Amino acid sequence: MTDVVTRPTRTLGALLTATRGNGRLHWTDVFTYIYLVLGVALMFGPVVWLVLSSFKTQAGLQEFPPTLLPLGQISVEVEGYDEPLPLFEVTFEDGTVKQMAQVRRVGIMAQMVDPDNPEERIQVSINDREPIREMSIAWENYTKPLETFNFLTYLNNSVIVTAAATLITLLINSMAAYGLAIYEFRGRNAVMLFVIGTLMIPITIILVPTYLVVTQLGMVNTLWAVIIPGCATPTGVFLLRQYMLTIPRDLIEAARMDKASEWQIYWRIVLPLSLPAIAVLAIFSVMWRWNDFLWPLIVLNRSEVYTLQIGLNAFQGELNVQWHFVLAMTVVALIPVTVVFAFLQRFITTGIASSGMK
Amino acid sequence: MTEIQLNQVKKAYGDVEVIHGIDLHVHSGQFVVFVGPSGCGKSTLLRIIAGLEQVTGGEVMIDGDVVNAVPASERGLAMVFQSYALYPHMTVYKNMAFGLENSNMPRAEIENRVQEAAKLLQIDPYLQRRPKALSGGQRQRVAIGRAIVRDPKAFLFDEPLSNLDAELRVAMRKELAALHAKLGGTMIYVTHDQVEAMTLANTIVVLNAGRVEQAGSPLELYNTPRNTFVAGFIGSPRMNLMEAVAEADDDGGIVLHAGSQRIALPAIDGVKAGDSVTFGIRPEHMDIVDEGEADISAPVDLTEQLGGETYLFCTPEGLPQITVHQLGQFPVGRGEMVHLRFRREVLHLFGADGQVIANGLGADGGAAG
Numbered sequence: 001m002t003d004v005v006t007r008p009t010r011t012l013g014a015l016l017t018a019t020r021g022n023g024r025l026h027w028t029d030v031f032t033y034i035y036l037v038l039g040v041a042l043m044f045g046p047v048v049w050l051v052l053s054s055f056k057t058q059a060g061l062q063e064f065p066p067t068l069l070p071l072g073q074i075s076v077e078v079e080g081y082d083e084p085l086p087l088f089e090v091t092f093e094d095g096t097v098k099q100m101a102q103v104r105r106v107g108i109m110a111q112m113v114d115p116d117n118p119e120e121r122i123q124v125s126i127n128d129r130e131p132i133r134e135m136s137i138a139w140e141n142y143t144k145p146l147e148t149f150n151f152l153t154y155l156n157n158s159v160i161v162t163a164a165a166t167l168i169t170l171l172i173n174s175m176a177a178y179g180l181a182i183y184e185f186r187g188r189n190a191v192m193l194f195v196i197g198t199l200m201i202p203i204t205i206i207l208v209p210t211y212l213v214v215t216q217l218g219m220v221n222t223l224w225a226v227i228i229p230g231c232a233t234p235t236g237v238f239l240l241r242q243y244m245l246t247i248p249r250d251l252i253e254a255a256r257m258d259k260a261s262e263w264q265i266y267w268r269i270v271l272p273l274s275l276p277a278i279a280v281l282a283i284f285s286v287m288w289r290w291n292d293f294l295w296p297l298i299v300l301n302r303s304e305v306y307t308l309q310i311g312l313n314a315f316q317g318e319l320n321v322q323w324h325f326v327l328a329m330t331v332v333a334l335i336p337v338t339v340v341f342a343f344l345q346r347f348i349t350t351g352i353a354s355s356g357m358k
Numbered sequence: 359m360t361e362i363q364l365n366q367v368k369k370a371y372g373d374v375e376v377i378h379g380i381d382l383h384v385h386s387g388q389f390v391v392f393v394g395p396s397g398c399g400k401s402t403l404l405r406i407i408a409g410l411e412q413v414t415g416g417e418v419m420i421d422g423d424v425v426n427a428v429p430a431s432e433r434g435l436a437m438v439f440q441s442y443a444l445y446p447h448m449t450v451y452k453n454m455a456f457g458l459e460n461s462n463m464p465r466a467e468i469e470n471r472v473q474e475a476a477k478l479l480q481i482d483p484y485l486q487r488r489p490k491a492l493s494g495g496q497r498q499r500v501a502i503g504r505a506i507v508r509d510p511k512a513f514l515f516d517e518p519l520s521n522l523d524a525e526l527r528v529a530m531r532k533e534l535a536a537l538h539a540k541l542g543g544t545m546i547y548v549t550h551d552q553v554e555a556m557t558l559a560n561t562i563v564v565l566n567a568g569r570v571e572q573a574g575s576p577l578e579l580y581n582t583p584r585n586t587f588v589a590g591f592i593g594s595p596r597m598n599l600m601e602a603v604a605e606a607d608d609d610g611g612i613v614l615h616a617g618s619q620r621i622a623l624p625a626i627d628g629v630k631a632g633d634s635v636t637f638g639i640r641p642e643h644m645d646i647v648d649e650g651e652a653d654i655s656a657p658v659d660l661t662e663q664l665g666g667e668t669y670l671f672c673t674p675e676g677l678p679q680i681t682v683h684q685l686g687q688f689p690v691g692r693g694e695m696v697h698l699r700f701r702r703e704v705l706h707l708f709g710a711d712g713q714v715i716a717n718g719l720g721a722d723g724g725a726a727g
């Protein structure tokens with residue numbers, strides 16, 4: 001798309017310290033930076049927290065107050081105890097400091113033992129002890145679900161659903177948009193209005209009828225049950241149609257004069273020129289399908305057809321939630337969408353502006 | 359070689375009729391120019407011939423076959439658009455090859471034709487470029503090339519030069535004329551620029567408000583306009599048109615009263631005393647003479663000295679401003695009186711309805727032409 005792109009030769013450092021002009025810090029610069037930093041924190045903060053937390057141990061996650069970095073408390077094996085005991089640094093009344101393991105905690109008092117002398121228990125106020133931490137990255141959050149759960153199957157299913165659904169969505173939505181944008185016929189706007197109107201129907205209302213249709217077609221517990229029902233999106237048709245309306249009519253007519261069939265006009269002229277809008281819809285579609293939860297949950301009941309989102313739900317038991325696994329697998333689930341976005345966003349350029357017209 | 363014929367072609371958008379029954383015969387190998395003011399229907403007429411618009415009445419015939427129901431893609435015509443309409447996502451080569459690929463031509467043949475057309479139009483160095491990397495003139499050539507490679511029955515041009523700057527337009531105009539001489543195909547060309555029409559056409563069709571005002575060769579239209587519209591439209595600068603009332607003269611002729619001016623003319627068939635008429639005289643058909651021989655006298659408002667020629671703009675008493683063309687340099691000051699004599703043999707006289715009464719008055723007094 002972009003043959004001749006003149007990029008400003010600006011380094012990242014210069015970009016981050018840019019000011020309104022002549023190098024001095026105007027009050028609007030200060031305001032802008034505060035505003036932007038706040039925005040970054042608001043948008044990016046949860047993602048950073050998610051990624052950092054996904055490396056925490058189960059104990060580290062439940063710790064209060066929470067820590068930002070994946071710090072884990074060191075535990076030691078103590079003779080006479082089955083479980084490893086957490087290690088604390090205890091400050092005694094006489095000012096001496098000693099490393100001790102905690103046996104149990106009762107109210108504000110903790111029973112501690114010296115790992116070198118496990119026989120003797122000492123009562124210590126919890127205010128007098130500090131947990132000893134070290135940086136401990138819990139890779140097992142990632143490795144364990146990959147081994148024990150059918151993670152690869154879920155991933156595979158999700159990829160198939162997302163890829164197939166996105167391709168079908170792009171194809172049929174762009175065809176509908178082509179019809180509604182390029183042809184002029186009586187009732188064109190009424191049809192468009194009707195398409196847009198379906199946006200007002202909440203998914204909860206059509207959930208049951210759609211389920212019945214899918215059941216009748218025998219698609220329950222197949223991936224097609226997830227792929228097909230959501231392919232015709234009013235948003236997609238609207239988005240593409242509005243973009244196609246901006247394609248100069250002369251181009252279509254020139255193609256007609258060039259003996260192009262309607263399919264060739266669609267496939268070789270209109271579709272390539274709509275690439276920016278198609279990229280946007282592709283990103284949307286990938287996000288919708290990858291993150292889709294409710295509909296797959298309804299139509300997919302066997303674990304071999306689970307998508308990743310449904311699979312993640314399996315970590316959430318009735319009584320306890322394995323947050324460390326949920327967080328780690330959420331990070332894994334985020335990666336494909338991020339990659340797709342990074343790849344497609346360069347197509348979202350102002351397409352027609354750089355055209356061969358005039 | 360292709361003939362195109364229009365029989366009583368009508369076009370209406372809803373209740374608004376924009377083309378009111380046009381009859382036209384474009385002979386094989388002719389270069390026909392549709393000219394007229396904007397909104398006169400010339401582009402619509404071209405699009406009707408192309409098949410991009412449907413007629414609401416009458417018939418379009420190509421080589422004797424009625425093509426009203428034949429879609430644009432099957433009429434075998436090629437069109438060059440005002441905006442060039444190059445496909446922005448394709449290289450110049452692909453742009454030119456697109457039409458050939460659609461008719462399933464073998465690759466080698468496509469390659470041959472594109473290369474040949476590119477050489478003819480001198481765009482072969484740019485074949486691998488995208489349209490946006492080309493200048494206006496180069497895009498124009500590509501658009502023409504795209505039409506040429508198809509070897510169409512006829513070429514249709516929709517104001518193809520209007521987006522070029524003045525200098526390039528003159529150059530492209532010459533090239534188009536040369537191209538027509540070389541290719542010899544039937545061409546229909548739409549423009550609002552009467553200079554383009556005069557220089558390019560075998561036949562000019564002057565359109566106004568959805569009707570053909572006159573069709574004929576450029577000089578025919580220049581010399582013998584059928585009505586005041588054609589008289590005013592063809593020729594640059596415009597013909598001076600003045601309203602007058604005819605009165606009988608003592609010696610059998612007539613006198614035109616225009617404002618406070620009196621112009622004595624020999625007797626003319628169709629003009630009686632008391633008729634209101636419009637007379638027209640082109641700027642280049644007036645001579646500056648002594649006061650005694652003059653038809654009218656007027657003070658000069660403005661002069662345009664172009665070196666090789668001079669234009670005087672004068673306002674005779676009671677008449678609109680008239681333009682006078684003089685060859686060479688003619689030093690005259692603002693406000694100075696000039697005395698003008700109209701050459702009788704190129705004086706045009708139109709009736710109250712705008713239709714011509716006489717194009718040129720013979721020395722013997724009768725109407726000539």
